[in-house]
Amino acid sequence: MYLTKEVKAEIFKKHGGEAKNTGSSEGQIALxxxxxNHLTEHLKRNRKDFNTERSLVKLVGKRRSLLDYLIKTDIVRYRxxxxxxxxxx
Structure with a gap:
């Protein structure tokens, strides 16, 4: 699996402040x-994997929503x- 517990903890520690702060907007955006990025690489190799493509579009939409929330609440953190x-x- 490309996303292990350790990788997730590292992402949240780097962007969310600490490894257990999984609710921070920055941590979720980083995740x-x-x-x-992983799904994009997968789709470059497997062009006809439409289920993964749909998942990618949904993830981009979720990230966009979090970025919209962050830009409304704190423009400095967004930048x-x-x-x-x-x-x-």
């Missing part, structure tokens, strides 16, 4: 970004997270 994760080009 979604990690999963989106930091997109810069750190390299979401915008």
């Amino acid at each position: 979604f970004t990690h999963r989106i 930091e997270i997109i810069k750190e994760l390299g979401i915008r080009k």
Whole structure:
């Protein structure tokens, strides 16, 4: 499995403050970004995997919703997270 407990804990520790802070917006956005990158690589190899493509679109929508929430509540945190994760080009 590409996403083990240790990898998730590291993502939340790096972006959420601590490993157990799984509810932070930044941590969830970072986790979604990690999963989106993995699914994107999978779809490059398996073009006709439409179920994975649907899952990818749903994940992007969830991440977008969290980013919209973050931009409304705290623009500074929003700018930091997109810069750190390299979401915008």
